[in-house]
Amino acid sequence: xxxxxxxxxxxxxxxxxxxxxxxxxxxxxxxxxxxxxxxxxxxxxxxxxxxxxxxxxxxxxxxxxxxxxxxxxxxxxxxxxxxxxxxxxxxxxxxxxxxxxxxxxxxxxxxxxxxxxxxxxxxxxxxxxxxxxxxxxxxxxxxxxxxx
Amino acid sequence: xxxxxxxxxxxxxxxxxxxxxxxxxxxxxxxxxxxxxxxxxxxxxxxxxxxxxxxxxxxxxxxxxxxxxxxxxxxxxxxxxxxxxxxxxxxxxxxxxxxxxxxxxxxxxxxxxxxxxxxxxxxxxxxxxxxxxxxxxxxxxxxxxxxxxxxxxxxxxxxxxxxxxxxxxxxxxxxxxxxxxxxxxxxxxxxxxxxxxxxxxxxxxxxxxxxxxxxxxxxxxxxxxxxxxxxxxxxxxxxxxxxxxxxxxxxxxxxxxxxxxxxxxxxxxxxxxxxxxxxxxxxxxxxxxxxxxxxxxxxxxxxxxxxxxxxxxxxxxxxxxxxxxxxxxxxxxxxxxxxxxxxxxxxxxxxxxxxxxxxxxxxxxxxxxxxxxxxxxxxxxxxxxxxxxxxxxxxxxxxxxxxxxxxxxxxxxxxxxxxxxxxxxxxxxxxxxxxxxxxxxxxxxxxxxxxxxxxxxxxxxxxxxxxxxxxxxxxxxxxxxxxxxxxxxxxxxxxxxxxxxxxxxxxxxxxxxxxxxxxxxxxxxxxxxxxxxxxxxxxxxxxxxxxxxxxxxxxxxxxxxxxxxxxxxxxxxxxxxxxx
Numbered sequence: 262x263x264x265x266x267x268x269x270x271x272x273x274x275x276x277x278x279x280x281x282x283x284x285x286x287x288x289x290x291x292x293x294x295x296x297x298x299x300x301x302x303x304x305x306x307x308x309x310x311x312x313x314x315x316x317x318x319x320x321x322x323x324x325x326x327x328x329x330x331x332x333x334x335x336x337x338x339x340x341x342x343x344x345x346x347x348x349x350x351x352x353x354x355x356x357x358x359x360x361x362x363x364x365x366x367x368x369x370x371x372x373x374x375x376x377x378x379x380x381x382x383x384x385x386x387x388x389x390x391x392x393x394x395x396x397x398x399x400x401x402x403x404x405x406x407x408x409x
Numbered sequence: 410x411x412x413x414x415x416x417x418x419x420x421x422x423x424x425x426x427x428x429x430x431x432x433x434x435x436x437x438x439x440x441x442x443x444x445x446x447x448x449x450x451x452x453x454x455x456x457x458x459x460x461x462x463x464x465x466x467x468x469x470x471x472x473x474x475x476x477x478x479x480x481x482x483x484x485x486x487x488x489x490x491x492x493x494x495x496x497x498x499x500x501x502x503x504x505x506x507x508x509x510x511x512x513x514x515x516x517x518x519x520x521x522x523x524x525x526x527x528x529x530x531x532x533x534x535x536x537x538x539x540x541x542x543x544x545x546x547x548x549x550x551x552x553x554x555x556x557x558x559x560x561x562x563x564x565x566x567x568x569x570x571x572x573x574x575x576x577x578x579x580x581x582x583x584x585x586x587x588x589x590x591x592x593x594x595x596x597x598x599x600x601x602x603x604x605x606x607x608x609x610x611x612x613x614x615x616x617x618x619x620x621x622x623x624x625x626x627x628x629x630x631x632x633x634x635x636x637x638x639x640x641x642x643x644x645x646x647x648x649x650x651x652x653x654x655x656x657x658x659x660x661x662x663x664x665x666x667x668x669x670x671x672x673x674x675x676x677x678x679x680x681x682x683x684x685x686x687x688x689x690x691x692x693x694x695x696x697x698x699x700x701x702x703x704x705x706x707x708x709x710x711x712x713x714x715x716x717x718x719x720x721x722x723x724x725x726x727x728x729x730x731x732x733x734x735x736x737x738x739x740x741x742x743x744x745x746x747x748x749x750x751x752x753x754x755x756x757x758x759x760x761x762x763x764x765x766x767x768x769x770x771x772x773x774x775x776x777x778x779x780x781x782x783x784x785x786x787x788x789x790x791x792x793x794x795x796x797x798x799x800x801x802x803x804x805x806x807x808x809x810x811x812x813x814x815x816x817x818x819x820x821x822x823x824x825x826x827x828x829x830x831x832x833x834x835x836x837x838x839x840x841x842x843x844x845x846x847x848x849x850x851x852x853x854x855x856x857x858x859x860x861x862x863x864x865x866x867x868x869x870x871x872x873x874x875x876x877x878x879x880x881x882x883x884x885x886x887x888x889x890x891x892x893x894x895x896x897x898x899x900x901x902x903x904x905x906x907x908x909x910x911x912x913x914x915x916x917x918x919x920x921x922x923x924x925x926x927x928x929x930x931x932x933x934x935x936x937x938x939x940x941x942x943x944x945x946x947x948x949x950x951x952x953x954x955x956x957x958x959x960x961x962x963x964x965x966x967x968x969x970x971x972x973x974x975x976x977x978x979x980x981x982x983x984x985x986x987x988x989x
Contacts, residue, residue, distance in 0.1 A: 272725070273724060273725040273726065274723065274724055274725040275725060276725035276726075277705075277706075277708050277722065277725055278705070278706065280708070281667075281706060281708070311727055312725070312726060312727055315710065315727040315728065315884075316708035316709055316710050316728075317708070317709030317710060318667055318707075318708035318709040319708065333629070333878075334629035334630050335629040335630040335787075335824065335827070335858075335860050335871075335874065335875070336629070336630040336786040336787050336792075336860055338629075338871075338874050339787055339788065339860065339862055339866045339871065340787070340788070343874075371668055372627065372629050372668075372711060372878065372882075373627070373628070373629035373630060373631070373632070373668065374443070374668060375443055375626075375632035375635050375636075375668070375669055376443045376444040376447045376481065376632070377481075377629075377630050377631075377632060377784060377786035377787075377792065377860075378444060378481035378482050378785075378786050378789075378792030378793050379444055379447060379448060379481060379482070379484070379792075380786075382447070389446070389447035391447050391448060
């Protein structure tokens with residue numbers, strides 16, 4: 262944590278960038294980190310918590326082994342994305358923002374991934390799946406279940 | 410390469426690059442933007458490399474990896490120069506044949522050439538394909554020639570010459586006058602005259618001024634800004650340096666959306682290269698002008714596209730918007746005068762300085778000048794980024810360039826302007842697109858989203874989709890937006906479930922008008938637009954949902970006999986691709 266904070270100034274302007282770094286390091290923002298960041302910036306934990314919960318990017322819970330992101334953009338939506346999203350919730354048995362009890366999968370949504378001409382789009386751990394249909398959902402997830 | 414300390418060194422550098430760079434007999438350009446990578450361009454690059462090595466052709470055949478060319482539907486694709494032969498939807502297995510026939514024997518492979526789905530005609534050359542031929546690609550054409558990792562490619566494309574001209578041949582006031590008389594208006598959506606905005610900021614007396622590039626492109630279905638930053642980042646950086654000189658700013662920020670990792674990466678590389686070569690930092694090109702750029706990655710909040718929220722976010726705070734005035738030009742970042750422009754606006758600046766306001770102002774309509782890039786997506790045959798002069802008709806964009814509607818379906822509506830815009834029906838297909846015409850028709854230009862819909866899209870469901878989005882993304886500071894959008898959303902959910910009442914339409918309209926009038930910032934003021942415009946143009950469809958409990962598009966699940974059946978169009982098998 263000390264090494265991580267050393268790169269940044271003590272001004273509030275670095276807060277969101279520090280949080281990005283913390284999350285990249287730990288996969289989420291641990292409670293202890295909030296205290297350390299607040300000390301570093303000479304501000305309150307309250308302030309840090311307020312900022313981090315405002316933005317979608319930061320997680321307060323560790324995520325599962327595989328991160329599944331379903332695009333909710335308008336182009337994906339009208340190309341059948343809503344059905345894909347429902348199917349994904351059913352397949353994993355969780356709501357967006359949640360992690361499966363076996364800690365294998367976390368489900369997240371994104372408002373647009375910017376590859377709208379080839380949607381509906383699903384991303385698993387950085388691998389993009391384009392033209393996804395309801396029928397594809399099970400086989401995509403099965404691939405990662407096999408890997409464990 | 411040392412830092413450039415005199416404007417004349419720019420031309421010397423270009424000459425040296427030309428001299429040192431090998432001139433291969435053929436060059437294969439691979440489009441490697443986000444869509445390209447999601448469709449398999451990395452596999453194509455690998456296959457090309459393997460095949461060139463195997464045949465020992467590295468010396469005679471060049472390979473250029475570029476950002477997005479715009480024709481996303483046909484990714485992954487390549488263009489072979491000097492002929493300009495275009496092959497789309499390639500597979501790695503096609504590559505040996507491409508090398509054998511088109512590179513070694515100069516022949517076109519008919520089966521891989523683009524085929525017009527309407528006429529069956531084949532177009533082997535990129536420039537002849539209707540999708541490209543009917544555009545006016547002032548900003549995007551260079552994407553075919555530029556590897557965004559190499560500043561040298563931008564220098565060869567006359568890059569940073571506009572900057573040199575501005576710094577050494579023009580005063581700051583002259584630069585502003587040039588931008589003003591070119592008629593450039595903000596591409597982020599509001600369409601405010603850029604020259605005037607710069608002048609306001611310059612007029613403020615202050616020790617410190619800031620400029621910002623708004624790259625928090627959040628409208629779903631809109632992705633030209635990240636394509637520009639990913640494919641030609643120096644054009645934006647050059648525009649910003651010129652703007653900073655005109656306004657008198659020493660510090661600039663690029664606020665990039667975190668969901669656009671390629672844009673973040675490319676613009677950071679470009680910024681670092683510009684610094685290394687003395688194009689950013691102290692004494693740019695040996696002048697007395699100092700300017701540097703910081704890159705700030707967003708954290709996933711749509712509201713940050715709004716200028717006052719964006720500034721709060723750069724300051725490391727919760728990104729809530731605030732009352733204007735004072736406008737950012739008077740009191741912006743840390744209370745100092747600040748000028749914010751969108752990515753595409755900045756990218757237009759070098760073009761205007763290089764080719765002159767007179768030339769620029771001849772493109773477009775009397776009140777909207779230049780070109781505009783649209784993200785043409787949805788139920789369109791040829792989806793992608795389309796750059797056309799202002800004043801182009803919707804019909805030309807959708808049918809002549811986009812090839813019409815997918816899967817033999819019928820056009821129903823086109824949504825422009827994202828969550829702030831509206832839906833335009835078939836009667837308006839001959840509308841000439843400019844800022845003012847779109848507003849008059851009940852929509853907006855927005856940042857250039859254009860989502861095409863056919864009869865399988867339900868307009869009530871679409872309105873619900875947008876309200877769901879805005880009520881989630883509302884920053885929560887002002888009541889009309891926080892509570893109002895929620896109320897509108899709840900009514901729409903009821904209607905799509907078949908629980909609507911006749912009075913709901915009047916309720917939606919009344920709520921919409923109050924939210925528009927009373928919200929603090931652009932997000933709230935424009936949030937009701939998708940609902941109001943669909944009520945305006947597709948009132949019957951609302952009635953059908955409310956009175957007859959029917960959804961003709963078969964999207965609203967509670968309103969169709971067997972839930973889930975037939976509601977969604979058949980999809981092609983999902984393609985999996987590795988993303989870096």
